[in-house]
Amino acid sequence: MKTVAIRFEHVGRRFATEARGEVWAVRDLDLHCDAGKVTCLVGPSGCGKTTLLRLAAGLDRPTTGRVFMNGETIAGPTAGIGLLSQEGDLLPWRRVIDNIAMGLELRGVPRAERHAQARRVLEQVRLPPEVAHSHPHELSGGMRQRVALARALCHDPRVLLMDEPFASLDEQTRERLHGEFIELWQSEPRTVLLVTHSVEEAVLLADRVVVMAAGRLTADFAVASARPRDVFQPDMIELLRRVRSALKSEPEAASSPVARGAGRKIQI
């Protein structure tokens, strides 16, 4: 099976904001996400995680540097990516099954065929088949999250970009989805870049945990333990401690004037 790697090279993204002037959401960042591996990105709110993911999805262009997907520069949204965005973005006027099959529909796959595929994916994310004909607003938050995951998987992308996919869920649902996500990934390893605030989530799911602060990478941890993992394993506890201290050591500089000044200097 062919897998794809994502590479960020000296990537910076500057936004012009009315209230805060120019803000570097990401600055001079290098990151290589290995093919077929799960890379988790953790960092405080506002450190640039979503910005980085949007760059990888081709929804945004970097101000400086380049982003590569499988060795090619990204110039716009490309086929072969599945994106799970931070806020829900299911189409409210479409039934669940037509939301899931959207990617195939856009590629011109006939209705019967794409619905059959959508039903298979619906089962993979453990949703009951009768949900297929509901509208998104008739589902719970957790179910909607699964539908969004199913939509991202339905056209069988090689790369999965996930922006805090489990953040708004209760602990039990989250744990169950973690387990299901890992099963799904093990059955077909895709390149995954997953953004999260939760250090525990990162340590449980990732092959590699990357810590981000104020638009830069500040630490990088490989996780070798076999799956399924448990946060109470000694090596997990140790890793948790180290990631937490890496997060703490970096002050929340994203919005501090000093950090912004530094960002400007790089640009000029």
Added chain:
Amino acid sequence: MTARLTSWLRKAARGALLPLAVLDLWWLAARHSVVIPSIASVMDVLAHPFCEPPALDSTSLASGVAVSLLRVVLGFGLAAASGIPIGLLIGRCRAVNEMLSPSIAALMVISPVAWLPVTILVFGLSSPAAACFGDNAWQHGLLDQLRFAVLAVIWMSAFFPVALNTAAGVRGVREAHVEAARVLGASPGQLIRKIILPGAAPSILTGLRLGAGVAWRVIIAAEIFPGTRSGLGYMIVTAQEQGRYEYAFAAIVIIGVIGLALDGLLRAAAWPLGRWQAAQR
């Protein structure tokens, strides 16, 4: 069941209170006046829609309805067919918005009927029939009555509500929905068909409803204007000139009924959208 029935009956009774009071006043007024037509005479006109009274240019109520309705359907159809694409452009392209907005704002405040002299100047008395059949146009009575000048006024009255509501709906489409489709590989055309238009649909339908309502009000006013020689509005002025007020009253009743039916029709078309729209709020 009975509780629901009684509550429905109470609602219906309250709603009927005012119309009944008006009918009562009308009946009283008709009894004490020689000009005000009796309810019975108006009902009689309504009961014989194909009767052609010589006093009224020998045009029947039914033909008046047909002409007015056809004018509105055609004019409104043109307004919908042009207003939705132009609204889409205004909503999606800043340049088009900046180019058209000031003109639209200025044109909006002018009553469409005021344009009738101008459109008559431009189109003269030409009609779809004249365009198709030339000198034999008079043989195609209904088509000959439509008159481009009147159609243009109807188009103008419905165009702005349709275009502006479409533009507002397009602007209101969530960027997250557009991006979700882009990541799934949507082409610009697919974005419009599968995201923008469905997302803006509730607002577009509101625009169509408003447009149809304005068009129906304007057609009656336009037909009262000298220059048109048919339709319900024309019937009302001639009835007044001839002192045959029962025809004017009957025309007013019909205008109300058709207006309600038009609105009901477009409301019914919008109904399936109501569910997800309500859930979005």
